[in-house]
Amino acid sequence: MEFGLSQEQTLLQDSVVQYLNGAAPLDRIKRFVNNCEPRADDVWSGMVDLGIPSLIIAEEHGGIGCELLDAALVAESLGSCAAPVPFAATAVMVPWAIAEAGSDEQQLRWLPKLAEGEVIAGAAVTEAISTRLDAGVHANGDTLSGRALFAIDFEADVYLIADRDLSLYLVDADASGLRRRPLTTIDKTRRYGELVFENVQADRLPGSSDPEVCRRVIDAGRIILAADTLGASQRMLNKAVNYSKERMQFGRPIGSFQAVKHMCAEMAAQLEPCRAMMWYAAHAFDARPEEARLTICHTKSHLSEVGKFIARTSTEVHGGIGFTDELGLHYWFKRIGANRQLLGGPTQLREEAAMRQGLVEA
Amino acid sequence: MEFGLSQEQTLLQDSVVQYLNGAAPLDRIKRFVNNCEPRADDVWSGMVDLGIPSLIIAEEHGGIGCELLDAALVAESLGSCAAPVPFAATAVMVPWAIAEAGSDEQQLRWLPKLAEGEVIAGAAVTEAISTRLDAGVHANGDTLSGRALFAIDFEADVYLIADRDLSLYLVDADASGLRRRPLTTIDKTRRYGELVFENVQADRLPGSSDPEVCRRVIDAGRIILAADTLGASQRMLNKAVNYSKERMQFGRPIGSFQAVKHMCAEMAAQLEPCRAMMWYAAHAFDARPEEARLTICHTKSHLSEVGKFIARTSTEVHGGIGFTDELGLHYWFKRIGANRQLLGGPTQLREEAAMRQGLVEA
C-alpha cells in the first residue's frame, strides 16, 4: 500500500517546473499575453523535449504510457507556473479519446503526431455538459453544423468535437465550412475560442457511440483543470507567505501580524487536503473507475472553492502591489478563475455528484 | 424625516432591560430552566406592570396602542436578557390577529384580558408555513382535528390556531378534546409544545377568511423572533468583548490579540447593520405594508445567519468557560438557535422573499 507519489512522479513535476522557470518566467508570460501570441512555440518545444505531450499515449504509438495521475501532476506544475502552453486537450482529452474510441487508422494517424507535439489538438465539449446561447453541434451523417463555445487549447491543428448525442468527432482546423473565432477571457495564459460549423466534414470516432466515452473525456479534462488550480493555488499561497516575510509595515514584517498569519494558515489548511484528493481522483480514473466520476466531480468543485478563496486571500495579503499588473500575481488569480468556470462550475458539479449517487429524483 | 428610535422607545427598551436585570438575572433563568417551571410568574408580573402585554393593543381595549416596531424593540430587550417569559404570541401575534380579524365580541372578550396579562395566549401556526410529520389542523365547521406542532408561548390559557386553509381560531387551553404535550427543545428559556385536536370546539376569527391575515400574523411573529435574535446577539457580542478585556493569557488580555480583535470586529460589522434593518422591517409592517413581507423575510433570514455566526464566535472567544453550563452563555446561544428554526428557517424565508418579487415560476 502506498498512497503518495513515486520518486519518478516527483521528478517529473520538478523537471517541468524547473524547465518552465527557465523558459517561461514572468517576463515570457507577459510577452505572450501582451502580444496576444497564439502559441508560445519556444516554450512548447521544450515541453515536447520533456515528453509532456506523449505522457498518456501508449508506447506503441510513441508515447510513454503513463496514467492520468501523471498527467494531472504535470497539470499541477503548469498551474504552478501559469504556463502559456496547451495541455488539457492536446495532451490528455484528445489522445485519451482517440485511444479509447478511435479506429486503428485514426490512432495510427494521430497519436504519434500528438505524442511528438507536432500536432496540437483542441477540444470543444462544453455543450455536452450544458448549453447556453443555443450553442451546440449536431451531426448529419459525418457532417457537422452548429456552434461550439469555449474550445480548450483553441490554437490547434485539429479539434475533438462532441455533438448533441455526445458522439465524438475529429475536425481539421482548416476544414472547409469551419469558422474559428478566438474568445478573449480573463485568463490570457491559455487560448479559448468558438468554432462555427457549416456542413463540415468530420471524422467520427467509431467507439464513441457509447456516451460514456464523452463523459470520461470530460472527467479527464476536469481533473486536469482541478490539478492546475491546485498548482496555481499552492503558488499563490507560497507567494503570500514569502511576501509577508519581506514586506515591512509598522516596523515589522507583516507576516508577524496574527491577522496575516491566520489568513495564510487558513489557506494552507484548506489547500493541503486537496492534494490527496486530487491524487485519489486522478488515480481512480484509471484504477477505480467506479469511484472516478464522483471523486472527480467533488475534487474539481472543492478545488474551485478553495482556489477562489486563496486567489482572493493571497491578493489581499499582498496588498496594493498584488493588485498591480506589474507583479503578475493576477495571472494565477485569473487562471484559477478560469479553471473554476470551465467544464462545469461548482454548482453543476455538485448536482452531477448527487446524480451519480442516485440522490436526484429522475 | 427621522429613521431612528424616539426617546420614548429607547426608554421603553431600557426599562425592560433594567427590570429584567433585577427580576431575572442569570440565577433566576437557571432556576426556571432547571426546575422546568412552566411559567415564571414573578418575572411576568413585572412585565405586566411595565405594560408589556398591552403594548400593541388599542387604547379602547385597555392597551397602549403602539405599533409593531415598539413590540419588536421589547423583543430585542427580551432577547438581550434571555427572558423566561412569553411574548411573541401572547403580546403580539394573538392580540394583533384578534384586533384585525376578531368580531367585536371576541375583541371585547380577549383584548382587555390580554392587555392586563391575566390571560396568556399561545400561537400554533407552524403548519401554515410548512408541514412535517403529517402535522396540520383541519376544520369541520367550527370543530378542529389534527395536530399542531411547535406552539409558541405554549404554557397558555388560550391558543390561536391556523388550519390548513389559513383560517384562524381561538381555542381554550382546557377545551375538551385538546391534548397538550410540551416539547423539550434546546431553548429552555421559553416553552414550546404540541397540540392534538380531536373534534375540539373552536372560536373562528371571522375576518380570517382572507389568508393574508394569517400571513400577517406570521410576519409579525417573524419580526419579533428576528428582534429577539438581534438583542441576544448584541449581548453575546458584548459579553465576548468584555471577557476578552479581562481574560489574561500569555501575559496580556486576550482582547489585545489581533485574532480575537478581528473576531469581535467581524461580529460587530455583521450585526450593526441588522439594527436598522430590523427597525425598517418592523416599522414597515404598520407604515409600509407593501414592503413588509419582503423586508421581514430578509430581516429574519439575515439575522438568523448573523446570529448563528455570533453565537458560535462569541462562544469561541470565551474559550472553555463559554462551553460550561455555569457561565450560562449557552442560554443566548440556544435562544438564537431556536429563533432561527421557528416560523421558517433561512432557506424557506429566502424562497418566500423570491416569491414575493415574482422571481419564482408558478
Add this chain to the structure above:
Amino acid sequence: MDLSYGSRYDDFREEVRSFIETHRHLAAPDWDVSDRTKLQEWQQLLIEQGYVGRTIPKQYGGYGAEPDILEARIIADEFARAGITQGFSGQGIAYLMPALLAMGTDEQKERFIPPTLRAEMLWCEGYSEPNAGSDLASLKTSAVLDGDEWVVNGQKIWTSTAESADWMFCLVRTEPDAPRHKGISFLLFSMKSPGIEVVPLKTMSGTHQFNEVFFKDVRVPKDQIVGQRGDGWKVANLVLEHEREDLGDPNFTQQRLNFLIDLMKTETVDGRRLIDIPVYRDRLMQFQAEVMALRFNDLRLLSAKLHNKNATLASMVMKLQGCEVRHELEGFAIDVLGEHGLLYEDAPYVRNDGSWQANYMFNLGLIIGGGTAQIQKNIISERGLAMPREPRPAS
C-alpha cells in the same frame, strides 16, 4: 420613525427633477475630463442652481446655502436615479475642499476653492507610497525648506487621475526628527512643477486607473502648506474620513444587484432561466438581504447626521461590509454565467461589457485600498469596541 421627508423637501425634489429633465442633454460625465469646456459649463450651471458647492460660501464661488442633509441627499438621489453625473466631483471637490474649509488660511480658500469648484483646477491625492500602505504614517517623501520654497523628493503610488490633474495635495515628511505622525505636512502644488514624473500603473483588471508619481527636487512655494508644519496627519484624516464613507456605497451595490436580477431573468442554461435554478436563486436572495441591511444602515446614518445622533459603529462598518458584499456579488454573477462569465474586453457574447469580471477585481482592490479590511477590523475593534491595542513590541 418618520420616513417621509416632508412637503418642503418633496417640493425641492420636484424642482431638482424638473431641472434634470430640462438640462440632462448638457450633462458631462465626470470621468471624462478630455472636454474641459463641456465639463466646466455643466459645472457652472450646477453651481448656479446650487447642486454643486451648495454649502460653499458665496465668497468662494459656492451657492452659500445652509447645510441641509436632506437637500444634499435629494440632489444625490435624483441625479443617480436619472443616471447622470452630479457635476464634476473629483478628489479636489470631494476631499480637499472640506479640509481647506476647516484648516486652510483665508488666502488659501480664496485662491484654491473657486477654481476647484468650477473644475478649472483638477486635483489628485498624493498619500500612499510603495513602503507606506497600511502604515501610511511611515511615508518618506520628504520636503525640505530651502529659502522660501519646499524642495520635495520621493515617490507616491496609487495616485488616480494624476495624469489629468492640474494640482496635487500631498503628504510629505518635513520634520524627520519628530515622532512619525508629527513629522508630516500637507502641501499643495501644481502638477506642472518641474521635477514631477507621472507613470501609469496598470492593475490586474487591465485598466490604467492609477499612477506612480515621482518627485525630483520639486520646488513648492512655502505658503502652499495647509495647517502648520507637522499638522499633515490631522489634515489628512479629515480627508480620509470622507473617502472611507464613499467606499462600499450600498446604493451602487443595489444597482448592480438589480442588473444581476435582470440578467438572471433573461439568460438561460439548458433552456432554463438562471433565476429558475433554486441554488442560484437562494444565493441571490442572500445578497439581496445583505444589501438591504446596508441600505437601511445607510438610511440610519443619514438620519443620525440629520439629528446629530451618534452612530459611530454603524458608520465604521460600512466600508468593510460594503466592499465585501460588492466583491462577492460580482463573483457570484460570474458563477451563474458559467463559462460566459470568463469573457472579457472585446469578446463576442461578453455580458454587461465584462463589468462583472472588471468589478470583481476592482472591488477586491477596494477591499485592499483606502484602509485594508485588516486595518478596518483593527479600527472597529479599537475605536468601535474599545478593545485594547496590540502591545508595542520590545525593540
Add this chain to the structure above:
Amino acid sequence: MDLSYGSRYDDFREEVRSFIETHRHLAAPDWDVSDRTKLQEWQQLLIEQGYVGRTIPKQYGGYGAEPDILEARIIADEFARAGITQGFSGQGIAYLMPALLAMGTDEQKERFIPPTLRAEMLWCEGYSEPNAGSDLASLKTSAVLDGDEWVVNGQKIWTSTAESADWMFCLVRTEPDAPRHKGISFLLFSMKSPGIEVVPLKTMSGTHQFNEVFFKDVRVPKDQIVGQRGDGWKVANLVLEHEREDLGDPNFTQQRLNFLIDLMKTETVDGRRLIDIPVYRDRLMQFQAEVMALRFNDLRLLSAKLHNKNATLASMVMKLQGCEVRHELEGFAIDVLGEHGLLYEDAPYVRNDGSWQANYMFNLGLIIGGGTAQIQKNIISERGLAMPREPRPAS
C-alpha cells in the same frame, strides 16, 4: 500509487473479522466503566489476540508485535465497521502509555503499564487550569518537595473521566523560579489520595463529560515523576500530539454524513423529501466533498507513516479542518430538520436521539478544546509555513 494492502494484510483483515464475528457478544462499550469486570474480561481477550497493546512489549503485558501501521489500521477499521469498541482505550492507554514508554523509568513501566493495559488502572489527564487554557504553560498547580513526597496544591479543569479514574497524570509547577516552560513536571498519583476533590462540570449541551479537580496538600511519593524535574513540558507534548491527531477524525464525520443522507432521504417537508430540495442537496454535496478531501488526506497520512515520508502540514491541518467541518455539518442537519431540529433530550419526535444538537455543541467544544482554532492557526503558520512569531511585547 497502490491502494491495495496486499494479500498478507487481506488475510489479517479476514482474521480480525472472523474474531469479531465470533466474539462480538462479549464486547464492553468503552464509555461505560460501571461494569469493570466485563470491561477487563473483554480487554484481556483483546490483549491475548493482539488487538489491544499490540506493540507493547510482552514484559509489560502487551502482545509484543512489531509495529505495523497497516495492521493497526485494519484492526481499527474492522472494529469501527462492526460498530463495537476496540477494547478500553482511555487516556491512560491512548496518551500516557506512549509517554511512559518513551520517558518512564523501567520501574515505572513495570509498575504502571500492565495494569493500565488490562484496564485495571484507569487514568485521567490533569492539564488545563482555569487560568491556563490556550496558555497552558502558565499553569499554577504547584508541587513542592517535602522530604520524600511532593505536596500538590491547586486546581485542574476539563478533566474528563476524573470521576471514574483510579489515577491521574498531571502537570504541576515544581520550579517556580525557572522560565515558564522549564518549571513544569509530570506527576502520576492515585485519585484516592487524600486532599483530592472532584466536582462535575456541566457543559452547554447539558451533559457531565468533564470535571474540575481540586488539590489540597495532596502527597505524592517522590519517584512518581516521569522524566526529570522540569521535563514536564516535554513529556506533555508527547501526549498532546497523540491527542490532536484524534480530534477531527474524518472517518467519524463520514459516518455522521451518511446518517444525514439517510435522514434526508426519509424526512419530508410539505410532502417533499429533504434530499429533493436543491438548496439542501447542494450544501450536502459540499460537505461530502469536504469530508472526502479530509478522508483522502487521512489516507495520505497513513501512507506517509508507513513509508516514513514527511507530511507535516497535511497532519497539522486535520484538527482545524476536521473539527470545523464536523461542527458545520451538524448545524446543517439542524437546519434541514426545520423546527424539529430544535428537539432535544426526551422530546417526542426527536431525531437521532438529539445527536445533531448535542454534537453541534460538543463539536464547538472540540474547536475550542485541545488547542483552540486560533492556537492551531498560530501553529500552522509558524511551524507549517515558517512565518515569524509575533514580536515579544515590551514590558
